[in-house]
Amino acid sequence: MKADRFLFLALTRAGWGETALGLRIAEELTAQGSSVSFLAHKSNSLLMADTPFAREFISDEAGMLVRAYVDSLVKDERPTAIVLSDMATTQRFCSQANVDASFLAQYGLPLLAIDTWDQATTGATMDLFLGEPQALDLGLARASRPLLPVPILHSAPRPGAYDCMPEPVRLTRRVRTHLRDNLGIGDSERLVLLCTATWQHMRYRSRHGNRMAAALPLLLAEYVSRLGPSVHLVHVGPAAFPLQERLGERYHWLPPLQSLHFEELLGSSDLLVSANISAGTNLKAIASGVPTVVVHNSHEVEELFELESRLPQPPSDALRRWLVDTLPLYRFRLWPLGWFDFLAPVLKDNPFMRAVETVELTDERAFVETCQQLLHDDTSRRSMLERQAAYVAGVRRLPRASEVVRQYLAEGTIAA
Incomplete structure (x- = not known):
C-alpha cells in the first residue's frame, strides 16, 4: 500500500x-x-x-x-x-x-x-x-x-x-536549579515568564497600535515591581523592552529559543504572564502545570475620567501617569492587535477560560493580588493546577x- x-x-x-x-x-x-x-x-x-x-x-x-x-x-x-x-x-x-x-x-x-x-x-x-x-x-x-x-x-x-x-514539560529539579542559577534566580525567588512574538514588536500602520505596543510592557513592569524584590521577570522575545529602570537586574531578556531550551525555561518558571489569550505558550504552560495569568483590556475610552468611573478603585499615581501617556485605550485580547469582539464567540462558555486567570489591564490591584496568590499561596496555586488538569483531561478525549x-x-x- x-x-x-x-x-x-x-x-x-x-x-x-x-x-x-x-x-x-x-x-x-x-x-x-x-x-x-x-x-x-x-x-x-x-x-x-x-x-x-x-x-x-x-x-x-x-x-x-x-x-x-x-x-x-x-x-x-x-x-x-x-x-x-x-x-x-x-x-x-x-x-x-x-x-x-x-x-x-x-x-x-x-x-x-x-x-x-x-x-x-x-x-x-x-x-x-x-x-x-x-x-x-x-x-x-x-x-x-x-x-x-x-x-x-x-x-x-x-x-x-x-x-x-501540547505534551507537558517535565524537568528534574537539577535542570530547573541549573537554569535558574544561570539567570541569577535562586530557589527562594520567583520567576515570572513573559513571551512576545515578532508581530508584537512590529511597526504598525496604526498609531494607536504602535502606542499600545510600546506602553503595555511599561505598565506590566510597574505591576511586577510591586510583587516584591524576590520576583524576577524573564522576557523571551525578538527585542528587549526598556524595563531596567523599573525592575533593574530583575528584568532578564532572552532572544527566541529553540524548542528544547524554551521548554526548560517554561518548566523552570513559577508563573506565566501573557497579553495574548491564544498564545501557544499559554497552552504549553497549562499542560505543564504552570499557573497562567492573561491580561486583556475591555475598556475603549478617550479620556481619563471615562475610565476612572469604571475602575474598581481610584488609579494609583503610576497608573494615572501611564494612562495620561497612553490614552485613548482600545479593547484587546491579543495585544496590541485587538480582536476583543472577534474572539468573543470562541471564548463564550469555553472551558479553556477556567484554566487561566484573566485580569483587566487597568485593574492594578487584581493583577498584583492574583499574581501574589499564584506565586506564594499554596491553596490558590493548587486550585489553578487542578483546574488546568481537569481541562487537559477533557481535551484529551x-x-x-x-x-x-x-x-x-x-x-x-x-x-x-
Whole structure:
C-alpha cells in the first residue's frame, strides 16, 4: 500500500504559533508512515531547524511566485493532500502578494486547513486597534475542510475538532536549579515568564497600535515591581523592552529559543504572564502545570475620567501617569492587535477560560493580588493546577489531528 504524502503550507510571517500547529500534525502523520514536506516562510527557519521534514522556504520578495512554488511541489511530490498551517495566514500571505488563494483548490486534491479561529464561529470581521476593522476573505474556508485545534477553540466534540494540547514539560529539579542559577534566580525567588512574538514588536500602520505596543510592557513592569524584590521577570522575545529602570537586574531578556531550551525555561518558571489569550505558550504552560495569568483590556475610552468611573478603585499615581501617556485605550485580547469582539464567540462558555486567570489591564490591584496568590499561596496555586488538569483531561478525549485527517481522506474530501 502506497504511503500518503502531505504538502504543508506554513506561510506565517511574524509568529511561530501557526507553523507549530502544522509541525505537530506532521509529526503524527510521519509516525504513522506518511511522508511530509513543507513550503514555509523563511521566518520559520529557526523553528524548523531540528525537524526531519523536507522543506523549502519562500520570502516576502518571492511571494508573487507562491503559485509557481506550489505547482512545482505538487508536480514533483504528487501529494495525497495539501494542509494549510494555517488558513488565515495562508490567505493573508497570498493577499499581500496579490495572488488569488483559490488556486490552492484547483489541484483536485483534498485541501485541509487548520482553522485556528474557527471562522464559522467568529465571522468575517476582525476588530483591529481603535476603530480599524479588517474584513476576512472566507474563500479558503469554503474550499477546504477544517482542522479545529482545541485549545483555544471550544472543547465540545464536533467535526474537525481535535486534541491540540501540547505534551507537558517535565524537568528534574537539577535542570530547573541549573537554569535558574544561570539567570541569577535562586530557589527562594520567583520567576515570572513573559513571551512576545515578532508581530508584537512590529511597526504598525496604526498609531494607536504602535502606542499600545510600546506602553503595555511599561505598565506590566510597574505591576511586577510591586510583587516584591524576590520576583524576577524573564522576557523571551525578538527585542528587549526598556524595563531596567523599573525592575533593574530583575528584568532578564532572552532572544527566541529553540524548542528544547524554551521548554526548560517554561518548566523552570513559577508563573506565566501573557497579553495574548491564544498564545501557544499559554497552552504549553497549562499542560505543564504552570499557573497562567492573561491580561486583556475591555475598556475603549478617550479620556481619563471615562475610565476612572469604571475602575474598581481610584488609579494609583503610576497608573494615572501611564494612562495620561497612553490614552485613548482600545479593547484587546491579543495585544496590541485587538480582536476583543472577534474572539468573543470562541471564548463564550469555553472551558479553556477556567484554566487561566484573566485580569483587566487597568485593574492594578487584581493583577498584583492574583499574581501574589499564584506565586506564594499554596491553596490558590493548587486550585489553578487542578483546574488546568481537569481541562487537559477533557481535551484529551478529542481525537488526534491525524485521526481527523484520515477521516477526511476516507470521505474522499476534495476541495471545491
